[in-house]
Amino acid sequence: MSRKIAALAASLSAAGLAAALTLSPINPSNAAPYVAPADPAVAAQDAMVSALARDLRISPTEARARLARESKAADAESFLRGSLGASFGGAWLDRNATTLTVGITDPARAGLVRAAGAVPRTVARSLTQLDVLKNRLDSKASRAPKTVPGWYVDVTTNQLVVLTRAGKANQAKAFVQASGVDSTAARFVTSTETPRPLIDVIGGNAYYIGSGSRCSVGFAVTGGFVTAGHCGRTGATTTQPSGTFAGSSFPGNDYAWVRVAAGNTSRALVNRYPGTVPVAGSTEAAVGSSVCRSGSTTGWRCGTIQQKNASVTYPEGTITGLTRTNACAEPGDSGGSWLTGDQAQGVTSGGSGNCSSGGVIYFQPVNEILSVYGLTLTVSGGTPPTTPPTTPPTTPPGGTSWQAGTAYAAGATVTYGGQRYQCLQGHTAQTGWEPPNVPALWQAR
CATH class of the missing domain: 2.10.10.20 (Carbohydrate-binding module superfamily 5/12)
Known part of the structure; x- marks a missing residue:
């Protein structure tokens, strides 16, 4: 829970808190003319606003207002996740990021949700219960038929969604039943996705592995950087920057970190093509939030977060715990950075489609990588030494x-x-x- 939410929860009435955290859109006619400040961080934010306006097809003023609402929504979700405990059923923003809806299994907690500026919705299953169901499928991932490209928790429908090839739903249902999941909790969705790792072509902020394969730097951390696990195994060497994979997990997960050699300096920046964007932290954005990713194949692209905790079956095996988005990517963007505002979200894993026809792309959440390896994200305002x-x-x-x-x-x-x-x-x-x-x-x- 952020200090802002904690202070509001302690000092404001329910009505006052709702007013403070309202997600209502800003009226452009009342907004003062925007003048770009000299602060480089704000200038970089303006560049993100431009990319959001382009890819979400909204005006720059609407993009700025959306980012402001999403920041408040992230704080509200964090507060409610902790306060609701076992009755928390997930949270999501609507298409325009105007309304934050929060699922609850206990209708008596609706007042708390409203006090935080969100809309309560009574659901049958808590997020914890949904995750338990998904974990059952994850535990049987090796038995998933090839006609099932993935599965994920959909908080907006309070169900477990299982993707299936056209005409192969019976195989998907058999897999779900064999995993011990109640079929009434699952929804089967026909999908043409053909997920694959994005590797072997130059990515954003390229680095080279072994004899010449290439991937993208994700985010700088103390001593090196994080990236996708399918880019290299533990012990593999890198150049530009020079280093060694200190940890790697793929399949199952798709994350890794590279310890760089002396002389390389990690910075709290992401390539925006052109220019850079600062990284100030890693507050997780809500479902429905806008998100941008960096990669040299397709540049700086944006979309929205559709679902979290998704499982995807690549030819190499099933990856769990990914975030599903509609931001496009192509081979060569693998391992690259995902941000909402100046907050790190994850590193590119893989997906399907392209930036001409659209597609579905997944990223590995960055906070899990930091936690697993005990790493500290390099952020603007103070960078520890890298080696x-x-x-x-x-x-x-x-x-x-x-x-x-x-x-x-x-x-x-x-x-x-x-x-x-x-x-x-x-x-x-x-x-x-x-x-x-x-x-x-x-x-x-």
Whole structure:
């Protein structure tokens, strides 16, 4: 729950909170003329607005208003997810990102939803129950017929959606029943998707793997960058930038991270073709939110988030936990960045279609990658060093409680060389990141 929502929940009445978080559209006739500021971050935001206006076919003013509403919706969803607990049935925005609807299994909680500026809808299953059903299919993924290209939780209908080839619904239903899922909880949708990993062609911010295959950098993290797992196995080497795959998971998941060699500098930026967009964090956007992705094959493209926690069957196996979108991509965009505003969302996995006829593209959520590998996203306003020095520092004089290998949360305090320090960003300490050496991570007290 963000500080903004927490403060509002504590200090405002239900009516006041609803007014504060209203998602009603801005009236362009009342808006002041827009003048581009000199701030580079705001200028980059304007570039995103232009791309959204182009791909969603709306005006720049409407794009800015949409982004503002989506930011409020993300805060409201985070607050309600935590407050509703087991009765939370998912949240989604309508087509114009005007109304945030929240599913609830307990009608008595409707007042809380309204107080947060959202519309309650009573549903039969909580999001947790839907995820349990999906996990049953995930556990039997190796037995899924080739005529089932994927499945996902659809919070808008409170069902598990199973994709199937035309005329092959009986095979899909048999797979669902064999997995122990109640068929009344599933909806079978005919699909022409032919998902595949997007690899072997130059992607956005290209890097090279092994003897010459190429993928795209996703987001800079402490010590390297994250990308798609199908781009390389653990231990594979990279060039431009030089590094090594420190972790990789594919299939099952589609994520990896590359530890870069000394001399490479990670930055909180994403290529916008042309120009760059800053990365300020990784707050997850709601279903229905707009999202943009970067890749050198098709440039900077935008769309909307359709579903989360989708499973997709590639020729190599089934990938779970992906986010499904209608933003187009093509081979060569693999591993690249997805953002909503300045918030990192994920890295390109794969999908079907192209940017001429449209298609369905999936990305691996970035927060899962950060959590699995214990990584810290490089964000604007302070970047930790990407690699430790080759020569270990000498032991400092005086009292020292700081230790390499320890995970420190923001706000934690340590001593080093007799000086007290407070942690500014959560991270796992490494040799070379001693508090006096990394002011982006530690502040002397």
